[in-house]
Amino acid sequence: MRSGKLVIAQGGGPTAVINQSLVGAVLEARRFPRIERVYGARFGVRGIVNEDFIDLSAESRAALEAIAATPSAALGSTRDKPDLDYCRNIFASLKAHGACWFLYIGGNDTANTVHIVSEEAAKEGYDLRCIHIPKTIDNDLLENDHTPGFPSAARFVVQAFMGADLDNRALPGVYVGVVMGRDSGFLTAASAAARIFNGDGPHLIYLPERAFDRAKFLSEVKSVYDRLGRCVIAVSEGVRDADGMALSVRLAGKAVKDAHGNVQLSGSGALADLLCEEIRSELGITRVRGDTFGYLQRSFAGCASDVDRREARDVGEFAVKQAIRGGGDGSVAIRRSGDYAVDYGLVKLVNVAGKTRAMTDDFIAASGSDVTPAFKKYLRPLLGSDLPQAARLRGGAVAKVLKR
Amino acid sequence: MRSGKLVIAQGGGPTAVINQSLVGAVLEARRFPRIERVYGARFGVRGIVNEDFIDLSAESRAALEAIAATPSAALGSTRDKPDLDYCRNIFASLKAHGACWFLYIGGNDTANTVHIVSEEAAKEGYDLRCIHIPKTIDNDLLENDHTPGFPSAARFVVQAFMGADLDNRALPGVYVGVVMGRDSGFLTAASAAARIFNGDGPHLIYLPERAFDRAKFLSEVKSVYDRLGRCVIAVSEGVRDADGMALSVRLAGKAVKDAHGNVQLSGSGALADLLCEEIRSELGITRVRGDTFGYLQRSFAGCASDVDRREARDVGEFAVKQAIRGGGDGSVAIRRSGDYAVDYGLVKLVNVAGKTRAMTDDFIAASGSDVTPAFKKYLRPLLGSDLPQAARLRGGAVAKVLKR
Numbered sequence: 064m065r066s067g068k069l070v071i072a073q074g075g076g077p078t079a080v081i082n083q084s085l086v087g088a089v090l091e092a093r094r095f096p097r098i099e100r101v102y103g104a105r106f107g108v109r110g111i112v113n114e115d116f117i118d119l120s121a122e123s124r125a126a127l128e129a130i131a132a133t134p135s136a137a138l139g140s141t142r143d144k145p146d147l148d149y150c151r152n153i154f155a156s157l158k159a160h161g162a163c164w165f166l167y168i169g170g171n172d173t174a175n176t177v178h179i180v181s182e183e184a185a186k187e188g189y190d191l192r193c194i195h196i197p198k199t200i201d202n203d204l205l206e207n208d209h210t211p212g213f214p215s216a217a218r219f220v221v222q223a224f225m226g227a228d229l230d231n232r233a234l235p236g237v238y239v240g241v242v243m244g245r246d247s248g249f250l251t252a253a254s255a256a257a258r259i260f261n262g263d264g265p266h267l268i269y270l271p272e273r274a275f276d277r278a279k280f281l282s283e284v285k286s287v288y289d290r291l292g293r294c295v296i297a298v299s300e301g302v303r304d305a306d307g308m309a310l311s312v313r314l315a316g317k318a319v320k321d322a323h324g325n326v327q328l329s330g331s332g333a334l335a336d337l338l339c340e341e342i343r344s345e346l347g348i349t350r351v352r353g354d355t356f357g358y359l360q361r362s363f364a365g366c367a368s369d370v371d372r373r374e375a376r377d378v379g380e381f382a383v384k385q386a387i388r389g390g391g392d393g394s395v396a397i398r399r400s401g402d403y404a405v406d407y408g409l410v411k412l413v414n415v416a417g418k419t420r421a422m423t424d425d426f427i428a429a430s431g432s433d434v435t436p437a438f439k440k441y442l443r444p445l446l447g448s449d450l451p452q453a454a455r456l457r458g459g460a461v462a463k464v465l466k467r
Numbered sequence: 468m469r470s471g472k473l474v475i476a477q478g479g480g481p482t483a484v485i486n487q488s489l490v491g492a493v494l495e496a497r498r499f500p501r502i503e504r505v506y507g508a509r510f511g512v513r514g515i516v517n518e519d520f521i522d523l524s525a526e527s528r529a530a531l532e533a534i535a536a537t538p539s540a541a542l543g544s545t546r547d548k549p550d551l552d553y554c555r556n557i558f559a560s561l562k563a564h565g566a567c568w569f570l571y572i573g574g575n576d577t578a579n580t581v582h583i584v585s586e587e588a589a590k591e592g593y594d595l596r597c598i599h600i601p602k603t604i605d606n607d608l609l610e611n612d613h614t615p616g617f618p619s620a621a622r623f624v625v626q627a628f629m630g631a632d633l634d635n636r637a638l639p640g641v642y643v644g645v646v647m648g649r650d651s652g653f654l655t656a657a658s659a660a661a662r663i664f665n666g667d668g669p670h671l672i673y674l675p676e677r678a679f680d681r682a683k684f685l686s687e688v689k690s691v692y693d694r695l696g697r698c699v700i701a702v703s704e705g706v707r708d709a710d711g712m713a714l715s716v717r718l719a720g721k722a723v724k725d726a727h728g729n730v731q732l733s734g735s736g737a738l739a740d741l742l743c744e745e746i747r748s749e750l751g752i753t754r755v756r757g758d759t760f761g762y763l764q765r766s767f768a769g770c771a772s773d774v775d776r777r778e779a780r781d782v783g784e785f786a787v788k789q790a791i792r793g794g795g796d797g798s799v800a801i802r803r804s805g806d807y808a809v810d811y812g813l814v815k816l817v818n819v820a821g822k823t824r825a826m827t828d829d830f831i832a833a834s835g836s837d838v839t840p841a842f843k844k845y846l847r848p849l850l851g852s853d854l855p856q857a858a859r860l861r862g863g864a865v866a867k868v869l870k871r
Contacts, residue, residue, distance in 0.1 A: 077637045117862035129858030135633030226766030229539030233481045332736010354761030362630030365855035451769035454533030456541045458521035
């Protein structure tokens with residue numbers, strides 16, 4: 064039986080629980096004498112190419128547990144999207160360091176990198192077991208019921224909208240909250256779980272899966288405002304018009320692009336400001352406020368779903384078990400069974416790599432500006448326990464006595 | 468001994484714990500047979516003028532406790548800043564409903580309203596006990612060591628910057644987080660408590676108490692970025708230049724004003740976007756992101772400081788005790804004793820009404836872009852227990868093997 068090093072890395076946008084997966088993998092790996100050392104690559108695959116490794120073999124269990132409870136990627140991450148040459152350099156470094164196992168935690172771009180490295184190793188006949196561990200707040204990986212990181216981000220969005228709706232109820236007006244999600248509306252849709260009583264917001268939810276129509280939007284906002292005297296709106300940063308162009312891009316003029324050629328949607332309040340200005344000028348409503356949840360929703364300290372924590376830990380541990388038992392390379396996937404349990408499987412890397420899962424029609428209301436009960440049922444168990452509950456005064460109205 | 472109704476209202480911006488003060492007052496009031504009914508005015512003093520009262524006398528204790536744990540103002544709030552005529556209408560309504568006690572929870576504008584109503588009652592020789600109960604996330608009331616609402620908002624800011632700094636560490640660049648606070652920098656300054664290890668952000672903190680100098684700002688950002696390869700910045704929405712004009716106003720061109728004549732600073736991402744654009748264009752740094760914490764910081768569900776919850780409850784209860792025992796009208800104030808305990812007193816309304824407390828020099832570092840250890844010592848006990856702790860990997864570097 065071959066022995067050697069295990070190399071693990073974290074890629075893409077951080078989440079509240081990606082370190083759980085790291086620690087799950089590291090602790091599990093340390094159980095196997097065949098795994099001589101556990102190396103963590105700093106700043107994703109860039110760290111592999113640069114041989115920027117730290118040895119996690121000796122890190123104490125208590126220290127690792129503290130890391131697991133810390134949001135963001137403890138090893139550092141990268142937005143690099145490696146091409147074939149880059150992947151060859153990754154493979155060369157892994158080989159030079161005697162790696163027999165390569166685990167990479169991330170989204171669909173990360174899965175793609177794992178896939179290319181896996182193929183390079185196979186071409187050379189080098190025995191490198193490559194496993195992709197899922198992570199993304201966007202919940203946009205195929206083959207998965209949901210992905211680690213999404214439930215905690217969703218919980219943040221729920222707590223944010225619960226508070227924003229209470230605030231808006233106290234000081235009525237229109238509130239627009241812009242939520243992350245380039246191509247998939249899951250995270251924005253999660254805002255629906257903030258509703259407890261009838262009349263609670265968000266009253267309107269706009270997803271990238273449906274073309275954003277300005278006239279329809281204004282008409283829907285007006286309708287809610289006329290009925291309730293207020294309106295709370297959840298909007299995905301990725302909403303796009305019928306031509307498929309993101310609103311935030313159309314308004315930005317010059318767009319900032321990342322290494323993947325993706326336009327930067329986050330880290331700017333422009334979309335919320337634009338929508339607020341439209342509502343103010345077109346509907347004549349005075350009190351209109353917009354917030355962009357930005358980086359808080361993926362990294363806020365102290366808001367993780369316990370279900371998410373457990374599952375993120377599990378997928379890291381499961382990845383090592385799969386790696387050590389041999390067999391084909393693959394991507395760990397979460398499946399749901401019953402109501403509510405999960406099990407894990409290993410699926411082909413090509414089924415996940417570079418592909419994007421969007422919300423299906425059964426999750427989106429016919430209006431196009433809300434979710435269905437099926438989505439709420441899907442979401443509820445993911446949010447975890449001890450979700451804050453908003454309460455409302457019921458007290459009876461007092462009769463008026465003044466003659467006016 | 469006179470008996471009658473007690474009327475309570477909530478004014479100004481909601482907080483995470485203003486309902487604790489409401490419930491503290493209501494439960495305490497129900498202990499006194501002299502207080503025949505407890506009326507809540509909906510939407511602040513506007514509800515008093517409109518006789519929009521609900522009877523809280525019969526609300527169950529469990530229901531009230533659920534309200535206490537809910538952020539935002541359960542009675543509704545108002546931004547109205549009553550003039551003398553308005554206050555006469557308030558008084559007329561209170562009198563018509565047989566109110567003997569008037570409690571109003573809010574900030575310095577609210578205290579001013581209580582003061583005018585108190586004077587009106589005195590002029591008429593009507594026995595109305597008027598007490599102001601402090602609340603504001605800005606922490607800007609005179610006579611108080613700190614004000615209920617601030618500790619919970621500060622906790623949100625700390626957890627947000629803790630997460631944002633971890634995120635920025637994983638994907639280095641410049642991050643700008645804009646925090647509420649028109650005239651007082653306390654809430655922005657609280658971000659300093661997010662630092663645990665050396666090198667943790669926020670690395671720079673800009674407060675309204677110090678003139679914002681664009682050149683100094685850019686030079687400081689460059690200096691941190693050159694040293695660490697990243698930079699996390701906390702900026703108060705109220706930062707202003709040497710002429711005293713708020714940056715967000717100067718850039719806004721047309722400014723949206725509220726009923727108090729205050730320019731709307733919150734509910735827009737413009738300041739963060741402006742600062743990011745400056746850093747991008749002047750320093751040539753590519754990855755620059757800005758978030759505006761907006762309404763989340765005052766209403767986010769599930770992020771209250773337990774110390775804040777207790778104190779907010781206490782000031783509501785204390786207000787009723789003071790009201791029932793007679794004596795002069797006043798404003799409840801929190802005083803700190805020892806390390807760390809508080810007691811409460813009643814101070815003159817004029818000492819609080821319409822006045823603003825800013826951070827004193829001993830809390831602001833000589834650089835003008837950080838806080839002092841004295842401020843951190845002041846803040847720490849307010850944040851409450853079980854604050855999330857960020858951990859860091861220590862693992863030793865692995866030697867390189869590739870020749871490049």
